[in-house]
Amino acid sequence: MSQKIAVAIIGYGNVGRGVQTALKQNPDMELMGIFSRSPERVKQDVQDVPVYSVDDLQALQKCSVAILCGGSKNDLPVQGPHFAAHISTVDSYDNHSCIPEYFNKMNPIARDNKTVSVISTGWDPGTFSLERVLGNAFLPGTKTYGFYGVSEKGGLSMGHSDALRTIEGVADARQYTHAIPEAIERVRRGENPDLKPEEMHWRECYVVLEDGADAEKIEKEITTMPAYFAPYKTEVHFISAEELKENHAGFPHGGMVIGSGSLGGTNRGTIEYHNTWDSNPAATANILVAHARAAHRLREEEKFGAYTIVDIPPAYFSPKSHDELLAEFL
C-alpha cells in the first residue's frame, strides 16, 4: 500500500471534530495533528492525536494538507491566505458573495508557494455549487434553485439559532428551516418562477425561556426581527430545557438543488439533487476530507493554485484508481 496522506486539522470546533471522525473512514489518510489557538484546552479532549499551537509551522509542515475548520466570518479570511503560503489547504469558506474575491486572493499565494488550495467546499457552497453548474450546462441556460430543510424535521440553522439566543429572556433556542413544498412543485413543473426567499422557506423556532420572561413579547420580537425572520412565515414553540436537550441536540440538515428546462423543441428535462444529513458539520467534514485527497494529488502533479469543486476532475475525490472507477462506477 502506498503512503498515507498526512492531514492536519486547523481549528477544533464542530467541523474539526467531524473531520477527525471522518478521517477514520478513509484508510488512505492519516491525521497527523490538531492545530488550535487553545492547544491546552483541546488536549483535555483529545488523547490519541498530537495537539499543537496554530503557530507551530514546523509541526504543520510535516503534513501534506491542512483542513481549515475555522469560521467563515473571522477565521478563514485570515487563516486561508496565511496557511496557503506554507501548505496545501482545504476550507469551507461560505460567504457566497465574497468567494470570487477570496479565490483571487488565494490563487496567487498558492501558485507562488507551490501549494494547492481548495476553497469554499462542503455541501453549499460545494456539492450544490457543482450541481448548479451541471444543471445549467446540461439543460442549457436553466435556472437552478436551492431548497433547504426538505425533510420532515427541517434543517437546523446555526446562524438563526444564534440570533434567537441574542434576545433578552431567551435561555436557549434552535431554529429549523423548512422548504415550502408548493414552491418546489412550481420549479418541478418547469415554471422557472421568480421566488422571493420567503416564498421558498419558512422558519420554525424552539425556544427555552428564562424564568419570568414574557413569552408574548419574545414571540413578537422573533417574528419581527429584520432579515432573519421578518419576511418569513415563522412559528415559535416554547419548550422546556429538558425537551430541547432530548429532541434538539443534533445538527440535522439537508436540501436540494433543482432545475427544469428545455431539451430543445418541446421536450423538457428536470434534474434534482438531494442531500440529507443527520449532522451538518459531519457532512461538511466528509466532503472536506475527499477534497483533501484531491488537493494532495493536484500538488503531487504540480498543478499549483486555488481550486473550487468545479475545477477538479471528480475522479480525484475517490480513493479508487482510474481503472477501478471505470470498472465499478462508469
Add this chain to the structure above:
Amino acid sequence: MSQKIAVAIIGYGNVGRGVQTALKQNPDMELMGIFSRSPERVKQDVQDVPVYSVDDLQALQKCSVAILCGGSKNDLPVQGPHFAAHISTVDSYDNHSCIPEYFNKMNPIARDNKTVSVISTGWDPGTFSLERVLGNAFLPGTKTYGFYGVSEKGGLSMGHSDALRTIEGVADARQYTHAIPEAIERVRRGENPDLKPEEMHWRECYVVLEDGADAEKIEKEITTMPAYFAPYKTEVHFISAEELKENHAGFPHGGMVIGSGSLGGTNRGTIEYHNTWDSNPAATANILVAHARAAHRLREEEKFGAYTIVDIPPAYFSPKSHDELLAEFL
C-alpha cells in the same frame, strides 16, 4: 464574441437529431455538417445543414469536435477508434462492462493524434456515473444504487421494446421500466441491501397484435423470455395501433442514483440524484453537446487523450467563464 465551436454530427438517428436540436440551445456552438453512411437519404430530411458521407474526412477536418451518434453495439466500437485519429470526439458508448477496454483503446489513439476523445457519456453512463463516484467518495465506501423509470409513466426501454417486436404475432410494442418504490425506501433507510435486478424494477408492456394473433400465447412468450422479462414482474397490455400512436409515441425516461452511508460515528447521510426526461435521446444529446464543449477546450489546452465524465473539471461543461461561475453558481 469569440469564434464558435464547430461541431460535426456523425450518424443521424434519434440521438443525432437530438444533437442537432440541442446545438440550437448553445449559442457558443455551431453545427458544421451531418455525416452519414446514407447521405442521400439524410439530405431528404435536412435542408439547412450540409450533409456529407462519413468517408469525407476533408469536410470533417474543418470541424473541431465530432459527436458520434451511432449505436454502441456495432457502430461506436469501430467509429470511435477510426475518427479519434482525425478529430476530437464525444460518444455515448454504453456497454458498461466494456468501457475500460474501450477507454484503453481510445486513449493512445487520441494522444498520438493530438485529439481529445470523451467516451461513454450521457446520463447512464454519464451523469449517473459521476454521481456514483461522488456518492462513494463523500460517504466513504457507500454502495450506490441506480433506479430507472421512477416517474409515474416509467422509462421507455428501446432494447426491451425491440425484444417484444421480435415475437411472432406482435405488430408493434413499447416497454416501460418501473422502479419498485419499496426497494428505493430500503436504500433510503440505509439498509444497503443486496438487491436482485427483479427486486428493483418491474416491466410494463404495451403490445399491438397482428390480426389473428393468439394473445394468451404471446403474453406467455413475453413473461417467460429469459433475461429480458422472465425474472421480472411483467404486466402486458394489449392495445390498438391507434392507442400506441396516441399515447406511446415519445421516449420518456429517467431515474435516480441513491446512496446512504455513514458520516462517521452514528451519523448517517443520504445522497440522491434524479433525472426526468421527456425524451431519452434528447437528454443524451444535450449532455453530449456540453461534453463537446469540454473536448474542444481540453484540446485547445493540448491535454490530449481519452476522458470520461469523471476525468473532466465540471467547469469545462459550462459556456460561462470561471469568473462568472464563481459569482453566479458557487
